[in-house]
Amino acid sequence: MNIRAEHEIHQRRKGRNVGVGLMLAGFVVLVLALTFVKITGGDFALPQIEESQ
Amino acid sequence: MTDISYQPQTHEAEASLGDYFALLKPRVMSLVVFTALVGLLAAPVSVHPVIAFSSILFVAIGAGASGALNMWWDADIDGVMKRTAKRPIPAGKVTPDEAKTLGVALSGMSVMMLALSSNLLAAALLAFTIFFYAVIYSMWLKRSTPQNIVIGGAAGAFPPVIGWVIATGSMSIEAWLMFALIFMWTPPHFWALALFMKSDYDDAGVPMLTVTHGRKTTRVHILVYTVLLVGLAVATAFTAIGGPVYLTVSVILNALFLKGAFDIWKRDESAAEHDGYRVEKAFFKLSLLYLFLHFGAILIEAMLPASWGIWA
Numbered sequence: 035m036n037i038r039a040e041h042e043i044h045q046r047r048k049g050r051n052v053g054v055g056l057m058l059a060g061f062v063v064l065v066l067a068l069t070f071v072k073i074t075g076g077d078f079a080l081p082q083i084e085e086s087q
Numbered sequence: 088m089t090d091i092s093y094q095p096q097t098h099e100a101e102a103s104l105g106d107y108f109a110l111l112k113p114r115v116m117s118l119v120v121f122t123a124l125v126g127l128l129a130a131p132v133s134v135h136p137v138i139a140f141s142s143i144l145f146v147a148i149g150a151g152a153s154g155a156l157n158m159w160w161d162a163d164i165d166g167v168m169k170r171t172a173k174r175p176i177p178a179g180k181v182t183p184d185e186a187k188t189l190g191v192a193l194s195g196m197s198v199m200m201l202a203l204s205s206n207l208l209a210a211a212l213l214a215f216t217i218f219f220y221a222v223i224y225s226m227w228l229k230r231s232t233p234q235n236i237v238i239g240g241a242a243g244a245f246p247p248v249i250g251w252v253i254a255t256g257s258m259s260i261e262a263w264l265m266f267a268l269i270f271m272w273t274p275p276h277f278w279a280l281a282l283f284m285k286s287d288y289d290d291a292g293v294p295m296l297t298v299t300h301g302r303k304t305t306r307v308h309i310l311v312y313t314v315l316l317v318g319l320a321v322a323t324a325f326t327a328i329g330g331p332v333y334l335t336v337s338v339i340l341n342a343l344f345l346k347g348a349f350d351i352w353k354r355d356e357s358a359a360e361h362d363g364y365r366v367e368k369a370f371f372k373l374s375l376l377y378l379f380l381h382f383g384a385i386l387i388e389a390m391l392p393a394s395w396g397i398w399a
Contacts, residue, residue: 046103053104064141068204071137 111151126250155190240273
């Protein structure tokens with residue numbers, strides 16, 4: 035027998051957790067896309083290593 | 088096993104995701120997104136869509152963060168005013184500390200991410216805007232001077248400048264024209280609201296012009312600021328961000344806005360009370376349309392081919 039009655043508060047907490055999870059996932063995708071655009075852009079260059087001598 | 092954390096009397100008020108979102112003042116955020124986007128697209132430099140999207144998103148988050156800080160600071164007076172009594176903190180959904188933490192965290196995150204996605208100047212402008220709204224306006228001016236919304240209006244005027252700087256990396260006269268448009272628009276917009284939200288500001292002890300100098304003076308101020316705004320808005324048509332489409336839209340809107348301000352100035356308090364502040368409410372609604380359509384016209388001018396978009 036399920037004695038943990040599903041209360042409205044549990045649904046609200048679940049909604050909050052799912053929402054935060056989706057936002058974090060979206061943020062990861064956004065940073066990935068930004069990184070890709072930045073490093074494939076024309077003005078991107080790796081730092082030059084100055085050789086001694 | 089029972090869920091020992093279950094306490095109905097406290098959980099009834101537990102916040103949902105929507106309550107935290109409401110802390111960010113979504114309606115203000117939508118205006119920020121729109122004006123910043125217009126600033127970005129009106130600039131004579133194209134931006135990669137991913138960079139444009141993420142930069143505008145971080146500007147919106149920064150604006151939302153300043154909204155949360157404003158709600159944290161103003162929780163006491165928000166509870167007194169009818170217009171704001173249902174906000175998450177006075178409604179008991181979110182604690183003031185949660186709002187403060189959210190505001191500070193999102194402020195830092197949005198400024199850092201904007202610096203990475205666009206440039207340092209845009210990020211510095213966003214940081215200054217958040218500081219201006221949360222500290223200069225909310226903590227200092229709002230409760231100390233009837234010029235609160237005149238000076239504080241600058242915070243709402245920065246987004247198109249930030250949008251322009253995201254694209255170009257520098258500021259220019261066109262960006263400051265868009266700033267001036269919002270800056271001059273803010274006082275008549277808020278004073279009209281203060282006229283028909285009759286007792287709110289009195290009850291909260293906020294020194295709005297209606298409280299400190301009376302309603303007649305407020306009506307005069309609305310007219311004066313509107314006249315100044317009309318000159319600025321129409322003159323913008325003859326700059327690089329203006330053009331024939333903007334001029335047409337601006338002339339029509341400014342004629343209506345000027346008539347509205349004149350009607351407000353002309354009538355007295357008893358007439359306003361008699362018809363439930365019909366003219367003041369109509370002016371307030373028109374002011375929202377006024378700003379939206381002016382920036383919409385700037386956007387259209389930016390989208391048109393060069394030969395259409397600027398005066399030959």
